[in-house]
Amino acid sequence: MExxxxxxxxxxxxxxxSELSVDEQMLLAQATEAMQRAYAPYSGFRVGAAIVLENGVxxxxxxxxxxxxxxxxxxxxxxxxxxxxxxxxxxxxxLAITAGSDQFPSERPIAPCGACRQSMLEYxxxxxxxxxxxxxxxxGRIYRIKGIQSLLPLYFNEEGLKKGSY
Ligand code: THU
Numbered sequence: 001m002e003x004x005x006x007x008x009x010x011x012x013x014x015x016x017x018s019e020l021s022v023d024e025q026m027l028l029a030q031a032t033e034a035m036q037r038a039y040a041p042y043s044g045f046r047v048g049a050a051i052v053l054e055n056g057v058x059x060x061x062x063x064x065x066x067x068x069x070x071x072x073x074x075x076x077x078x079x080x081x082x083x084x085x086x087x088x089x090x091x092x093x094x095l096a097i098t099a100g101s102d103q104f105p106s107e108r109p110i111a112p113c114g115a116c117r118q119s120m121l122e123y124x125x126x127x128x129x130x131x132x133x134x135x136x137x138x139x140g141r142i143y144r145i146k147g148i149q150s151l152l153p154l155y156f157n158e159e160g161l162k163k164g165s166y
Contacts, residue, residue, distance in 0.1 A: 006153040012144040020134070020142065024094070027052055028134055028142070031096040034060035038075065040101070041065060047075035047099040047110065051083055051131075054091035059083040075099075076116040080123055091127045095120070096134040106137030117152040124148045 017025050027050050035048025042065045049061040061079025065072035083092060099110035124131050130147035
């Protein structure tokens with residue numbers, strides 16, 4: 001038997017927005033704007049995501065729910081798939097996520113779900129460059145994490161499923 005220690009998750013926590021760069025503050029503002037347009041009539045929980053690409057374009061996403069509940073999609077995947085559809089191959093530099101509503105006045109950072117981590121990781125692995133992640137509730141602390149992979153150390157990675165041309 002061998003014990004394997006996977007890398008620990010390193011989180012930078014900020015109490016004030018002003019501790020972040022202006023670009024990062026703007027990305028969080030874009031996520032908040034997207035959050036306000038979420039379609040979340042069933043959960044009442046709004047999530048917004050904004051990603052900045054290498055070409056400077058900012059792509060937004062928000063959660064899109066459906067009366068057949070599992071048919072809906074999280075904000076992060078809406079944003080990443082939107083970027084993949086519009087700007088294939090363009091590197092993703094940073095992602096900001098904000099979440100909450102009057103019903104859920106979250107005052108702590110909201111972390112992406114497991115399925116979103118796996119989906120986002122594929123983009124990070126393809127581009128060979130870590131994506132910085134910022135997350136926040138409606139207010140309060142902001143977490144900054146470098147690399148989606150650090151959020152999912154033992155991710156699904158089946159080499160046998162070879163990539164075709166795309
Ligand atoms: N949701 C997201 O948009 N992102 C996540 O990472 C977790 C959850 C959405 C899905 C659903 O519309 C609502 O939040 C409640 O789960």
